[in-house]
Structures are given as C-alpha cells and as structure tokens.
Amino acid sequence: MNRRRFIGATLAAGSMCALPAVAALATANEPLRIGLTPVFLDDQAAFLNRWRTYLSARIGSPVLFVQRASYREISEQISARQIDVAWMCGYPYMMDRARLTLLAVPLHLGRPEYHSYLIVRDDLPEVGRIGDLGGKVFAFSDPNSFSGSLYPRFLLHDAGLSLESHFRRSFFTWSHRKVVEAVAAGLADGGAVAGYVWETMSRLHPEITARTRIVSRSPAYGFPPFVARSDLDADIVRTVREVFVDMRNDAAGAQLLETLNLDGFVPGDPAMFEPIAAMAERVDSR
Amino acid sequence: MLLFRDLSFRYKIPLRAIVLVLVTAGTLTAANVMREYDQLRSDLLDNAESLGRVLASALITPLLHDDLWRAYEIVSLPVETEVPSALGAETLMVLDPQMRVYVSTRPRTYPVRSELVEHGPVHAQLAVELAALRPAAGGRAIELAEADDFFVAMPIVADGVSLGTLVMAYPKSIFQPRFLAIVNRSALVTLVVLLLLLPMSAYWGRRMADPLVQLADCMGKVGDRIPPESEYQLYESRDEIGLAGTQLKSMLRSLREKQALEQQVIASERLAAVGRITAGIAHEINNPLGGMLNAISTYKKHGQPELAVSRTLPLLERGLQQIRDTVAALLVETRVQSHPLTQQDLEDIDTLLHPHTSRRQVALRWEGRLAEPLSLPSTAVRQIMLNLLLNAVEAAAQSSEVLCRVCREAGQLRVDVLNQGEPIAAERLTHLFEPFVGGRSEGHGLGLWVTYQLVQQLGGSIDVRSDAEHGTVFTVVLPVSKEDAG
16 A cells, blocks of 8 residues: 555545534634633643544544633633633623523533532531631632632622631632642632532542532532634534534543543533523622 | 670680771761761752742742732642652741741641741741841741751742742751661671671681780690690790790790709709718728628637537628628729720720620620720729610610710710610609619619719719600710820
C-alpha cells in the first residue's frame, strides 16, 4: 500500500462518519471553541485531551477547549462570541439566557440534576446547618456558581443572616474542588460545593473528602448545562447536541463519561433552570 | 578484680589502639557534626531567605486583593512538595500588620484571623520580635531558646507599605537526620578501621609481649640455680627489650661464673682443710706408731716370747704396718729427690699399665710426647699419671679406648686422661678428691686424694668433667719452672 492510497483511504473513512453539519463548519474553516469552567474536575489535562480528540472526530471538525479560572470570564467570552459553546453553571446561564441556547444537560445518577452540599471540617460535629457556622471561616467556590455561592447565600438569606456579619471571614476559591480542599485542610470551617464534584472527588480522592462532613444537601436543581451562543449555526447546534447525547452509546464515549462520573447527556429543557433564576432574583434583590 | 595495669601487653596494646581509634573517631565526628550544623544552618537560612523573598513577592497581589485561597495556595507550595527536602519548612504563615494569622499552611492549628499571641508563649515572644522587625530590613532569622523551631521572618512590602509578614518555621530537629547520617557513617568507618586495626594491634601486642614474657620467664628461673643459656631464649635486638635481654644474659653469665668460682673455692678450701687435718693426724699417729714398731722389732730381736705372745706379736706388727701404710698414703710427700721428667718415664708408665690394659682389653693411646726433660719431679708426676690412668682403665668400658694426651703449653705441662666409661654422677663429682670417697669396691679410696695432694704440692690444678657424651676427662696442669724450660 503506497502512501497516497493510505491517505485517500483515511480521508474516505473520515468523510463516511462525517455528519451534514461538517459542511457548515468546514466552510467556516474554524475550530469549534468550547469553554470550560470548574463546574467539574477540570484539572485533568490528559482526560481533556482524550475528550477533545473524541469530540473532534465525532463532530467532524477540530474542537478547541478554552479553560478559564472563573465563570465570569467564560460568560463574557461567549457573549463576545469568542467561544461557541460553554459548560457553565445554571445560574450564569439563567442570567444570560437571552443570548444562549441550551445544548445538552449531563445526567448524574440518571438524572439531569445535582445538589449543593454544605460541608464542614470533620472535627466540627456540632454544626448542623449554616446558621451554626457563625464566627467561622466560610469558603465559596465561584461568585457565579449556583451550588457554591447562590444557594448558600440563599440559605443565609432564608435564615435572616447577613453574609458579612455571620462569618468571621469568607472567601472564594473559584473552584468546587478547592472548596473541598480548603475545608479538608481547615483553612475554612465550612463551605458550599456542587454535590456532583464532592461525589466525584470522593471516588478519586477519598482521603480529602474523608476530612469533610456533609451537613446538608439542597433539593435537586438543573445540572450545569452545555450552552451555545444563540447565533451559532443551528446545524452545528444540532450536530453537537447529537454528539453529546450519543456519547453514552459508544465505548469510547462511555469511557469518557465514566471518568466524568456522568451517565450521559440529554437535550434538556430551559424550564428546569427556572427555580435557579427565581432564587437569584430573591437573593440578589435583597 | 582484674586491673587494667595487670593485663598482659597482648591485650593492653589492642585495647589502647581501640581507645585511640574511638577517641579519634569521636573527635572527628563531633567536629564534623559541628561543621555540618554550621553549614546546614547557614544553608537553611540562605534557602529560607531566598524562598521567603520569592513567596513574599508572590503574596503581594493576593494580599492586595484579599484573595485568601490564592495566598494559601502560594504558601502551601513549599510544604506540599512530594519530595521530602531536608531543608523544608515545617509551617509557613502570613501575618497581617495587626499580628493576626492571615493564612497558614496548618490552618487547623493556626486558624485564619487568630491572634499570633494566642498560640502560646513562644508565639507571643515571636510577636514581640516581629514587631521590632523593620519592613525595609528584609529577611531575618529569629531563634528563640524555648521554641522547637527556627523562625525566618520576611516582610511583605508593596510600594513601601507593609502588607504583612511571612513567617517560616523550620523544626530544630531538621538537622537530626543529617547528624544521624554523619554519626552512622563515622561509626561504620570506625568499625572498619577497628576491624583492620585490631588484628594489627593484636599482632603488635604479641610482638611486644612475647620478648617481655621470655624475659620474665628467664628471670623467674633464676633462684638457687642460675639457668644455663640453653634453657632460655631471649629476643635479640637493639631496642629497649633487646637491650634488657642482653643485659640479663651478661648478668646471668657473671652470676654463673661467680657461682662456679665460689663452688671451686669452697671445694678447694674443704680439701685444704681435710688435708691439714689428715696431715696433722697422720703426724700425730706416725710418732707413737714408729715407737710401737721399734718396740715390737726390739722385742722380736732380744726377747723370748711365750707361745701366745709370739703368735700375737706378728698380728700386732701387721696391723701397725697397715696403719703406717695408710698414714704414709695420707701423708703425701713430694719432696723426694727425683730426676726430671722425661719421655722414658711415660714409657715406663705404659709398661707398668700393660697387665691392666690387657686384662681389661682396653687400648691405651698416647698423644704427644716429651721432646726434652722437664724440671718436674718424675716420681710425683709418674704417681699422678699412674693413678689417673689406672682409674681410667678400670672405669673404661670393655674393648674401649683410654686416651692420654700430654702437651707442653706456655710454662706448663698439661695432661688429659680420657675414658669412655660410665660418667661420674654429678653429686659425686663435688666430693671426688676427698679421702675415702672412692666409688669402686676395691682400693682404699685414697688414689684421687693422693693425686690431688700431689698436684697441689706441685702448684698445679686438677679438674674433672664427666658426661655421657664426652666420657670422663681428668685434666692436670702443672707449672714448669722457667729456667729448666729452655
């Protein structure tokens, strides 16, 4: 087999699995830019490489992951059309929903939902709710996180407590994982964290989660979704959505989902994030 | 109790070598540990200061932005490294200008916003030291006597404004593993050196002790009897022990000579005394004896003895005659006029001995001859030689040889009479020349006594040596007066 024939065969194979959307992207000749936020354990570079390769092959166009340390930067970039798709928290999605299209919602434990965990150091057995953390140090994840910021602020609001006076000090770690680490180290006495991240960490790093204790779990809210900028080509949106939804149907995709500790993706319904929007209105209008 | 000074040099020298090695190793190890301590301390401070400078500048932004988590991540970096570093800080802590903990690497022990002074007297003292720290001064090491840690403080300054202080705590025990490693290595080297040195020093110990033991053994043998040289061995060299051995040898030699001389003197004095007594008694006996014999002779000539008397008288006479013979033998007299000694006299002796030699089947061999007459009384010399040769022929084993060696030496005549018979017992040798000592059944035991007396009267000496190997040798040396020798 000579070289030319080999390249030809490879190209043919590539075009066979390409979907119609490829044409639209290919003409643009630009990679699909997907913004990532620390709504999941985003510090696994090797895994991200595998996932990117998988998505590139499936979508039929190059995929670029754009990682930023804060939710706000990703929100700003998608507003500025610098990225096409983003995995962001339901809270910033609701805040900016006019300019965003819901692409897919991850399934965790079979449901497109997650919880906010209130966690404390393992040596504070007397703490039963956020009100018991008066005079303590509290760790939030990102200011724009639902589970790591809005929900605990809602709890304080509900209990009639002020964030500034209730805690001795509070700070942001800008990531759920780091909230768990801060509480485990004792830097913070308590913190709010996405239940999905805590559960995933308890699988990968049980020695860290073992030094924290879950005080309370919130009711279920919409899992941080993948969203697309609203002006992204509808064909691309459809193609990418199908790729995500189909991930659980092939071995490579299933393996990636296993690493993500997810069961798959569903197209989702924007209405499932309405409670978050309502809560934001209540807390922020104060 | 066994004292060290009672130990043999075999053990003393190896023990001393061990002590020397241990003292040397100990001193060197202590010096090494001290040097290492200084080195480590200065390394640690240098390290801490450069690390502190980097961290302090990295902490400026988080402190300005009040980003507690970022500050925590920065201070955690040096302590979270997986590779355990010998110079790693135990705790890092950022204090705000109010001396409260802004962040620390051990938040459970030093919680956020806790006062430094709350954390015990050491930290209270540390707060006092830190308050005196000027922001412009840069890093400073703080060593508190009662603290378990060294502290290195580094002010965090932005645009001339103090944002806080970075405090790094290094456990004082940080040096222990290094010290232990040094001590272990030294111990190992010392052990190897000891292993090499012990056999060497044991060997030296033996080399040193053995000659001393020989010396001591030899000295221990000296008592009533001085041991002959064949009975001991002494180390020979020019060192102190060798010299002591040589000295001892010459001391023993002179002791032996002195002892031999003393014995000789005693023997000759005894013989002289015996001679004087014997001569005195003999003279006292001789006078009445002469009278008695005269009386008997007169009586035999002129008297008419009765039968009984004529029977008894000869008995008396024979008895008295025997007494006179014995006394005459005791009264050795050389002042008998006689001609000078010639070769003919020696040949006469040979002739006289012939019946004895042929009876005993002993060969008599002569060595040397007299070329000219010697001014020695021939009668006395003949009697001396005859006595000695007769004894020799009697003592010689059957079919053996008796040698008579005659030689002229400067101013004296020397006669050796040798036989290969049974050697004379040592205890008999000392009394050999005394009267009535003869070891044989026949004879009256006066032969050697007479010989001795004759030799004495001629101003000579007689000596005897007897052992199983060489047989028995009698040596007679007689001085020959000058004028006749020529």
